Amino acid sequence: MERQRLDKWLWHARVVKARTSAAALVEAGHVRINGVREMTPGHTVKAGDVLTIGLDRTVRVLKVVGFAQRRGDASAARVLYDDLQNDDLQNRQE
Template identity: 75%
Template sequence: MERQRLDKWLWHARIVRARSTAAALVESGHVRVNGVREKSPGHGIKTGDVVTIALDRSVRVLKVIGFAERRGDAASVTGLYADLEVPRE
């Protein structure tokens, strides 16, 4: 798989609990792909893209390193992204 819908990837990566929530997050402008605000849940992302997500009280910066066919358990998401956030001291 070369590309995947942004909302589907967010759901598979367990960033949100429901795909509809992922779509709403994107449509409301809380997601950037490679620094550009994305408003289309169907936007195709590819390996190497950097996805920035503004959640409740935090911002997550994730580099896409893979895709999944299905949503798995929490242990299965380790191959989907690399967390680029700098640890705070």
């Protein structure tokens, strides 16, 4: 799989609890792909895309590194992305 719908990827990566919540998040304008606001839940993401997500008064910056056919547990979801914010914090602390 080389691409996946944005709402489906957000759900598989466990950014939100339900796919409908992912679609609502995108439609509300809280997701950017490579710096460009995306408001279509069906927009496709590919490996290497950087998602900036405004969620619960925080901002998450995730780089897409993989896709899943089904939604798995948290450890399976974690391999779908690199958390660029946490990587940046770790580099600053070292």
